[in-house]
Amino acid sequence: MELGISTFGEVEPDGTPGNAKNAHLRVQQLLEEVKLADEVGLDVFAFGEHHRPDFVISAPEVFMAAAAAITKNIKLSSSVTVLSSADPVRTFQNFATVDLISGGRAEMIAGRGSFIESFPLFGLNLDDYDALFTEKLEMFLQINKQEIVNWQGKFRAPVKQGVYPRPLQDGIPVWIGVGGTRASALRAGRMNLPMIIAILGSNPKHFVPFVEAYRESAAKAGHDVDKLQLGISSQFYVANNADQAADEFYPSYAALMTRVGRDRGWSPMTRDSFEWLRQDGPLVVGDVQMAVDKIMQQYELFGNTRFIAQLVTGHTPHEKILKAIEIYGTKVAPIIRKETAAA
Numbered sequence: 617m618e619l620g621i622s623t624f625g626e627v628e629p630d631g632t633p634g635n636a637k638n639a640h641l642r643v644q645q646l647l648e649e650v651k652l653a654d655e656v657g658l659d660v661f662a663f664g665e666h667h668r669p670d671f672v673i674s675a676p677e678v679f680m681a682a683a684a685a686i687t688k689n690i691k692l693s694s695s696v697t698v699l700s701s702a703d704p705v706r707t708f709q710n711f712a713t714v715d716l717i718s719g720g721r722a723e724m725i726a727g728r729g730s731f732i733e734s735f736p737l738f739g740l741n742l743d744d745y746d747a748l749f750t751e752k753l754e755m756f757l758q759i760n761k762q763e764i765v766n767w768q769g770k771f772r773a774p775v776k777q778g779v780y781p782r783p784l785q786d787g788i789p790v791w792i793g794v795g796g797t798r799a800s801a802l803r804a805g806r807m808n809l810p811m812i813i814a815i816l817g818s819n820p821k822h823f824v825p826f827v828e829a830y831r832e833s834a835a836k837a838g839h840d841v842d843k844l845q846l847g848i849s850s851q852f853y854v855a856n857n858a859d860q861a862a863d864e865f866y867p868s869y870a871a872l873m874t875r876v877g878r879d880r881g882w883s884p885m886t887r888d889s890f891e892w893l894r895q896d897g898p899l900v901v902g903d904v905q906m907a908v909d910k911i912m913q914q915y916e917l918f919g920n921t922r923f924i925a926q927l928v929t930g931h932t933p934h935e936k937i938l939k940a941i942e943i944y945g946t947k948v949a950p951i952i953r954k955e956t957a958a959a
Contacts, residue, residue, distance in 0.1 A: 617915065617956040618922040619949045620660025621653050621941065622695040622849060625679075626872065626930040629669035642672045645934050647682060649927075652938055654687035656945025661687075662695030662725060662924060667733040670875065670930075677710035684718035692718055695849075695924070696727030696793040700748040701734035703772070704756040705779055708788070715783035722783065725812055726753055727793035744771070750803075753792075757807075760787040791847065801826050805833030805844075812847030812924065815898040820848075820914055827918050845921045848914050850898045852925030853932075854943050858902040861940075865901050866890055867931040900925065904947045911952055915959070923952070 627642040650661045663676040676694035715722035728749045751769045768774040791810040794800040804811040855861035873885040893899040900910040
């Protein structure tokens, strides 16, 4: 199993038109995090796209390019690219450029996004939420396969010419990032694309039918189900002591979930709710053995080929985040790889 990290780059908003000192510091910290993840042998590092004051990453490809220059082996991805509100041609060019800089390590996780700020920001109609994603994904995949593109759709001017540069890889690996919508799983399976599920607030068992639908859709379309790649993403924090991990992670997690919950009508996060999510829900928060047990429980449920640990970092000191990455790469990852190889 591949093991990696994703981040949204939480940041305390500077609230100024310039002189963004908090954002500058957070960017430097993110580069330290990906450099360490590479050094401790993790497989993937993914940057999530958002257009909000509390997240510093709006252009994942720029972060990926910066990371490419300071890493050697780790795959670099978005998590996700909000393709619905992006231009497929420019997006492909950006990812192809990262692939050339990194020596063939670029990937894209494409999704519709869990926030909607990008639609009014780029002058798009939210009523076209799904149609935009469907069309732009199809266009991106065509560009990815063909040097000379002949494309005509509803939402974008036609293209009939070459798109450059081309990547070092045969094509940019494209995953579909989903949050639990059955139609998304069916589409990913039908298109024979790797799928990654964000399991954030429910018991992981609830997603088993969703994964079954993905595989059944692929089989019905004539694809080899045994070759499908499936990723699971859960929020993650590990320390040498389980109680220490919970105490260090909770303030950041509670702040994030309460802040997001205000927009979505959720109740504020409490310590009791947090402990349920940690013990019986999807949170992977604890010591090395607890992290191994949680990741392996998901592996037994889904047979996934990749696990992505989503860092939540808002109120946790940076040196503790780095320590968590170190423990993940040097202590958790070797056990997971050994156990999944044996399985």
